[in-house]
Amino acid sequence: xxxxxxxxxxxxxxxxxxxxxxxxxxxxxxxxxxxxxxxxxxxxxxxxxxxxxxxxxxxxxxxxxxxxxxxxxxxxxxxxxxxxxxxxxxxxxxxxxxxxxxxxxxxxxxxxxxxxxxxxxxxxxxxxxxxxxxxxxxxxxxxxxxxxxxxxxxxxxxxxxxxxxxxxxxxxxxxxxxxxxxxxxxxxxxxxxxxxxxxxxxxxxxxxxxxxxxxxxxxxxxxxxxxxxxxxxxxxxxxxxxxxxxxxxxxxxxxxxxxxxxxxxxxxxxxxxxxxxxxxxxxxxxxxxxxxxxxxxxxxxxxxxxxxxxxxxxxxxxxxxxxxxxxxxxxxxxxxxxxxxxxxxxxxxxxxxxxxxxxxxxxxxxxxxxxxxxxxxxxxxxxxxxxxxxxxxxxxxxxxxxxxxxxxxxxxxxxxxxxxxxxxxxxxxxxxxxxxxxxxxxxxxxxxxxxxxxxxxxxxxxxxxxxxxxxxxxxxxxxxxxxxxxxxxxxxxxxxxxxxxxxxxxxxxxxxxxxxxxxxxxxxxxxxxxxxxxxxxxxxxxxxxxxxxxxxxxxxxxxxxxxxxxxxxxxxxxxxxxxxxxxxxxxxxxxxxxxxxxxxxxxxxxxxxxxxxx
Amino acid sequence: xxxxxxxxxxxxxxxxxxxxxxxxxxxxxxxxxxxxxxxxxxxxxxxxxxxxxxxxxxxxxxxxxxxxxxxxxxxxxxxxxxxxxxxxxxxxxxxxxxxxxxxxxxxxxxxxxxxxxxxxxxxxxxxxxxxxxxxxxxxxxxxxxxxxxxxxxxxxxxxxxxxxxxxxxxxxxxxxxxxxxxxxxxxxxxxxxxxxxxxxxxxxxxxxxxxxxxxxxxxxxxxxxxxxxxxxxxxxxxxxxxxxxxxxxxxxxxxxxxxxxxxxxxxxxxxxxxxxxxxxxxxxxxxxxxxxxxxxxxxxxxxxxxxxxxxxxxxxxxxxxxxxxxxxxxxxxxxxxxxxxxxxxxxxxxxxxxxxx
Numbered sequence: 001x002x003x004x005x006x007x008x009x010x011x012x013x014x015x016x017x018x019x020x021x022x023x024x025x026x027x028x029x030x031x032x033x034x035x036x037x038x039x040x041x042x043x044x045x046x047x048x049x050x051x052x053x054x055x056x057x058x059x060x061x062x063x064x065x066x067x068x069x070x071x072x073x074x075x076x077x078x079x080x081x082x083x084x085x086x087x088x089x090x091x092x093x094x095x096x097x098x099x100x101x102x103x104x105x106x107x108x109x110x111x112x113x114x115x116x117x118x119x120x121x122x123x124x125x126x127x128x129x130x131x132x133x134x135x136x137x138x139x140x141x142x143x144x145x146x147x148x149x150x151x152x153x154x155x156x157x158x159x160x161x162x163x164x165x166x167x168x169x170x171x172x173x174x175x176x177x178x179x180x181x182x183x184x185x186x187x188x189x190x191x192x193x194x195x196x197x198x199x200x201x202x203x204x205x206x207x208x209x210x211x212x213x214x215x216x217x218x219x220x221x222x223x224x225x226x227x228x229x230x231x232x233x234x235x236x237x238x239x240x241x242x243x244x245x246x247x248x249x250x251x252x253x254x255x256x257x258x259x260x261x262x263x264x265x266x267x268x269x270x271x272x273x274x275x276x277x278x279x280x281x282x283x284x285x286x287x288x289x290x291x292x293x294x295x296x297x298x299x300x301x302x303x304x305x306x307x308x309x310x311x312x313x314x315x316x317x318x319x320x321x322x323x324x325x326x327x328x329x330x331x332x333x334x335x336x337x338x339x340x341x342x343x344x345x346x347x348x349x350x351x352x353x354x355x356x357x358x359x360x361x362x363x364x365x366x367x368x369x370x371x372x373x374x375x376x377x378x379x380x381x382x383x384x385x386x387x388x389x390x391x392x393x394x395x396x397x398x399x400x401x402x403x404x405x406x407x408x409x410x411x412x413x414x415x416x417x418x419x420x421x422x423x424x425x426x427x428x429x430x431x432x433x434x435x436x437x438x439x440x441x442x443x444x445x446x447x448x449x450x451x452x453x454x455x456x457x458x459x460x461x462x463x464x465x466x467x468x469x470x471x472x473x474x475x476x477x478x479x480x481x482x483x484x485x486x487x488x489x490x491x492x493x494x495x496x497x498x499x500x501x502x503x504x505x506x507x508x509x510x511x512x513x514x515x516x517x518x519x520x521x522x523x524x525x526x527x528x529x530x531x532x533x534x535x536x537x538x539x540x541x542x543x544x545x546x547x548x549x550x551x552x553x554x555x556x557x558x559x560x561x562x563x564x565x566x567x568x569x570x571x572x573x574x575x576x577x578x579x580x581x582x583x584x585x586x587x588x589x590x591x592x593x594x595x596x597x598x599x600x601x602x603x604x605x606x607x608x609x610x611x612x613x614x
Numbered sequence: 615x616x617x618x619x620x621x622x623x624x625x626x627x628x629x630x631x632x633x634x635x636x637x638x639x640x641x642x643x644x645x646x647x648x649x650x651x652x653x654x655x656x657x658x659x660x661x662x663x664x665x666x667x668x669x670x671x672x673x674x675x676x677x678x679x680x681x682x683x684x685x686x687x688x689x690x691x692x693x694x695x696x697x698x699x700x701x702x703x704x705x706x707x708x709x710x711x712x713x714x715x716x717x718x719x720x721x722x723x724x725x726x727x728x729x730x731x732x733x734x735x736x737x738x739x740x741x742x743x744x745x746x747x748x749x750x751x752x753x754x755x756x757x758x759x760x761x762x763x764x765x766x767x768x769x770x771x772x773x774x775x776x777x778x779x780x781x782x783x784x785x786x787x788x789x790x791x792x793x794x795x796x797x798x799x800x801x802x803x804x805x806x807x808x809x810x811x812x813x814x815x816x817x818x819x820x821x822x823x824x825x826x827x828x829x830x831x832x833x834x835x836x837x838x839x840x841x842x843x844x845x846x847x848x849x850x851x852x853x854x855x856x857x858x859x860x861x862x863x864x865x866x867x868x869x870x871x872x873x874x875x876x877x878x879x880x881x882x883x884x885x886x887x888x889x890x891x892x893x894x895x896x897x898x899x900x901x902x903x904x905x906x907x908x909x910x911x912x913x914x915x916x917x918x919x920x921x922x923x924x925x926x927x928x929x930x931x932x933x934x935x936x937x938x939x940x941x942x943x944x945x946x947x948x949x950x951x952x953x954x955x956x957x958x959x960x961x962x963x964x965x966x967x968x969x970x971x
Contacts (some may be wrong), residue, residue, distance in 0.1 A: 041783070126813055197766070276810070410692035451632035454950045455943065456909030460640065463939055465645040466931040478645075551913060554794050557931065570798070575918075576807035578816075585794035600787070 027268065035606035036303075042602035045595035050246060052592060056237045063403040065305060065326035066226040067380060073136050073219035076307065078194050081132035088129055089185040092122040092152065093178040096159035099166055113333045116162060123156045133192065136219040139193070148184045152326035155181060175295050194219050195282035221316040225293075235292025241282040308379035320380040323400065324389070327407035328562050331398035333373035334390070336573065339580050341387035345377055349384075357577060392579040394574045405585055408564035413592070415480055415565070416546035422484035423545075424538045427491025430524050432530075434492065435499025442496070461548060465557045475559050479552060483545050491537050498530035532607040539600030543593045551588045631695070633947035634719070637940060638691055649678050652728065652934040658728035681728065681936070696720030724941040729933060735941045739923055746817065746915070746922030750838065751907040752967065754845035754899065762850050763896070766857020767884065770892075771863055782858070789792060789851035790936055799842045804840060813837050814920045819845055841918045845907060852895060860892040867891075894964050901957035905950040 026034070036042055055062065095103060100115035107113065113121065130145045137145070155177045162170040195216030231239075244251075247399045255274065260266045307313045339346040344356025351372030352360040374386045382389040392401040434445040461482045468478045502508060503526065511521045552558035553567030560568070567584040573581045654676060682693050682701045689708060693700035696718020704710030704717065717723045724735040765781065772778045801807075805814040810852040813819055813836055822833050864870065865888055873883045911924035919925075923942060930938030 263687050285940070314729075318941050451629050451636060453638065454629065454633055454947050454954070456906065456946060456950070459909055459912060459943060459946065460637075462912070462931060463637070463943060464640045464644050466934060467641055467941075469645055469650075472645045543790070550792060551794055555913070555916060555928065570795070574798070576805050579802050579807065582795070582798045586792065586798065589792050590790060590795060593792065594787055597786070 011486065032606045036602055039602045039605070041598055045598035045602070048591060049595045049599070052409065052588070053413060054242055055406055056247065056413050057242050059406040059410055060227065060231055060235065061319055063323035063325060063327065063400070063406045064227050064321045065324060065329050066224065066230055068227050068319045068321065069223065069317060070315060071221035072308065072313045072315040073221045074307070074313045075194055075219060076312040078133060078136050078219055081129040082189070082192055082194065085126065085129045086185045086189050087134070088122070088125040088358070089152070089181050092126055092155070093182065095119055095122050096155055096178060097171070098176055100163050116160060119156055119159055125153060126152050135222060137217070138220055144184070144188065148181065148188065151177065151181050151184065155318055185195045192217060200535070219314070227321070228293055231289070231294045233286045233294060233384060236287035236289040236294055237282050240285040241278065244278045244281055304379055318380060321407070323401040323403055324380045327399070327401035327403050327564060329399060331376065331394065333375050334394050335396060335400040336578055337390055337394045337398070339391060339393045340385065340389040341391070346385055392503050392584050395569070395581060401580060401584065403570070404564040404569055405588065407565065407568055408585065411476060411559060411563060411565040411586065412546055412549060412567070412589070415476065415549040417541045419480045419483035419545040420538050420541035422480065423488040423541055424534060426484055427488035427532060428495050428527070430488065431492035431495025432499055432527065435496035436503055436518065436522050436526070446496070449492055452486065452489050455485050458548060458551065462552060462557055465552055470560060476563065479549055479558055483548055487541065487544065491541070493535060494533045494537055495530055498533060499526060502526045502529055504513055536600050536604040536607060539596055539603055543596035543600070546589065546592055546596070617963070618962065622955055622958065623921055626955065629951060630948060633951070634695060634944055635691065637943045638687070638863045639948070640686060641936070643937075648704050649674055649683050653677060653935065680942050692718070694718055696723065719944055725937045728937055738926060739941060739945065742921060742923045746920050747911050748860060750841055750845055750911065750914075750920075750922065751904055752848065753838070753842050754907060757842065757846045757902055758849040758853055758903070762853035763857055763893070765854040767861055767889065769854070769858040770861035770865065771884065773858075780810060785851040785854055788847050793844060793848065794917055796847065797840070797914060800840045800843060801917070812839055816839060817920055841914050844914050844917075845910070849903060849907070853899065856899065857892065857896050861954045863890060864888045864892040869955070873957060894961070895941055898957045898961040898964065901953040901960060902950070905946060905953045908949060909946055
């Protein structure tokens with residue numbers, strides 16, 4: 001981020017490129033970025049912020065209960081299909097042997113299926129079972145099933161073809177065909193039984209395949225990518241965008257040197273192209289992602305993870321993210337568990353805390369021992385007392401706190417950014433109107449701003465937030481909107497001041513003399529020259545927005561369960577026994593605010609022309 | 615001068631009206647029926663309304679009528695402003711029965727709490743302000759100035775040195791610490807879970823009423839230490855930065871160079887010549903700091919469970935008590951206005967270069 005624009009790399013190369021480099025003079029933005037590049041604290045803050053945003057954007061890749069890759073065989077599903085195959089073939093036969101008249105007479109009450117439809121249904125039943133079984137079987141085994149399916153289709157064609165007028169001969173052929181199908185189904189039933197997943201599961205990995213063959217079939221796993229499927233197109237947009245931004249120093253250097261030959265003029269002109277290229281790259285990638293991969297996961301997680309844990313589904317390969325928990329995944333046996341690397345977090349097999357303040361002791365008088373719940377370790381999770389089980393403890397519902405924090409960063413950071421963006425827009429427009437037109441409009445707006453400034457913004461936002469119906473507008477939106485609606489006054493005052501100064505400037509007069517419209521003069525000529533202080537105010541506004549959201553959520557007036565935000569996470573417990581709940585998210589808020597304030601400070605120094613050190 | 619003050623005071627009237635308008639307007643503009651929010655019914659739960667829907671409707675209507683929430687916006691505005699009471703027992707002019715004709719902020723009547731009609735909001739606020747919030751704010755302000763001014767002078771004298779940079783950075787970081795988090799961390803560090811040095815909750819220990827005056831005072835002082843620290847550090851960082859930059863600006867003035875040229879010691883220059891002039895902007899902030907502190911007291915009083923005005927407002931917000939919120943917010947607005955006025959007047963008195971016209 002620090003070298004976001006083409007600051008240093010080309011500056012280093014400038015002397016080597018000969019006469020061009022020598023004649024080059026720095027423009028305003030060159031100076032600004034030079035200045036920023038020299039500010040070590042700014043660089044640090046920018047790097048920290050980049051990483052924080054990365055952690056929020058890539059949260060699904062870091063903390064998720066969906067594995068990246070899962071290759072697993074669903075024994076329960078296979079066994080069901082395997083058991084149902086024979087009865088299904090019998091059912092098909094019983095329909096096929098009847099004539100349509102017999103069928104209509106004998107069909108169940110309330111059924112309105114025609115003969116052809118019933119036949120088709122029976123065929124589908126057999127085909128579904130066969131297809132399910134084929135999913136998990138090796139190709140050479142599928143041949144027998146294919147043959148069976150072929151016979152079934154033949155039988156159906158035969159029965160349907162002779163439905164109108166069926167001779168005895170036809171019936172004989174049907175019976176014969178059905179007899180063959182029955183035999184085949186019986187054979188499949190005898191040979192294709194899967195091994196018992198629960199009994200064999202522990203050995204499956206070590207035993208050679210021949211050994212398990214005798215007990216039953218070893219099923220082949222199906223490979224899927226549950227996490228990537230769950231990532232929506234908009235998420236992939238931000239992921240790609242951030243990837244491009246983080247790798248900017250690399251490809252920017254290449255672009256400048258190889259494509260632009262280190263020519264300062266061309267580099268300067270290429271700024272917009274680079275920005276456009278970054279956006280286009282992310283947008284295109286996101287579109288492709290949405291089209292071909294993501295946002296379509298229909299996997300229901302809770303039963304699936306349970307089935308994996310219980311061995312109904314047996315995995316041959318599973319790769320989990322570093323933190324294998326979902327952001328709303330509760331562990332009811334681990335409420336308020338301290339970070340697992342601390343000694344106070346140790347839990348024995350029965351579920352009792354071994355030491356620390358939570359250590360269970362029998363009641364002094366009655367000798368009654370409080371009951372305990374043994375820790376449940378689900379599939380893909382760390383061991384009971386492994387340090388990596390819950391790096392940052394769990395909350396009141398036993399949800400992994402690190403996961404909550406990573407996902408909460410998405411809300412906290414975006415609330416700050418979006419609210420700042422909105423309030424800068426509102427403030428700029430109102431301030432521009434007031435400053436440009438002056439007169440009674442200015443008087444009215446200035447008075448209004450004065451009045452709003454008399455009220456503590458935080459309390460005003462709190463008050464309004466308490467009375468917004470969360471059923472009508474989700475709190476995350478209402479907070480953003482309220483912050484923008486109440487905090488725009490600062491930016492408006494700044495912009496107004498700039499406009500009062502700039503509307504007397506020669507370029508404004510020139511624009512007016514040329515007969516340009518007010519809107520054109522304001523937005524195309526004055527505004528670009530007034531944006532520097534607004535940029536600074538914007539950086540501070542992000543910090544203020546994050547602080548406001550977290551304070552509000554901490555007081556219980558902001559983001560509501562089960563949505564996590566850093567402020568609402570702290571609200572989970574105010575007891576000093578649960579220190580991890582207060583320390584970690586608060587620290588993140590603090591770091592973010594410090595960084596944004598630092599960025600604002602550095603921007604102010606760099607953008608102020610009086611401060612230029614040359 | 616007098617002219618200036620009078621004009622400023624007169625300007626306060628429309629501003630105050632505007633403040634009231636904004637508060638009430640915001641409450642009304644918030645999506646969702648305030649009465650429903652107050653009664654805890656909520657707008658979305660359509661399914662629950664069927665069984666005793668009529669009952670809820672009736673309750674809602676009665677509640678709205680009793681608290682004049684069914685009147686139009688202007689009448690409600692007038693009701694809060696005064697001097698007329700627009701509730702059913704209010705002035706005949708607004709359809710009341712005349713038992714209780716006057717009310718509203720103009721006659722300093724803040725009404726009663728919505729859910730406890732025996733509790734006068736005005737009394738409650740006065741108690742809480744005098745006993746908790748004001749002492750807290752005053753103590754912090756005093757501390758802020760006592761610490762920030764020396765730091766600012768020290769920093770400005772060594773501007774550019776490594777120590778100055780470090781100090782500036784530290785204050786900068788301190789300035790960015792969220793207030794509620796600072797409070798929680800102090801509680802963790804000094805409360806029972808940590809060092810166990812200080813009481814962290816409430817204003818008194820249990821059973822403090824039976825103590826002698828002196829131990830009682832010590833007990834209360836101990837309870838005040840952490841809240842005062844939390845109220846102080848942010849302002850401290852801000853004021854010392856102001857002080858530093860003000861001082862640096864003054865030091866570059868011609869008259870300081872003159873003082874140096876005539877051979878005065880640096881101590882005398884700083885204390886006699888530079889300090890007085892650089893204090894002006896910092897001192898005039900004083901009046902406007904107080905309302906900010908009282909506004910910020912909400913978070914601190916919630917964290918430390920102090921029965922102050924901020925806590926009162928917070929409780930009002932949780933129970934959606936319209937009257938409490940209106941009263942506390944308006945009072946805060948009035949205090950801020952007064953603070954700005956005082957600081958402007960102070961500035962005008964101290965700095966003769968300011969013109970009053």
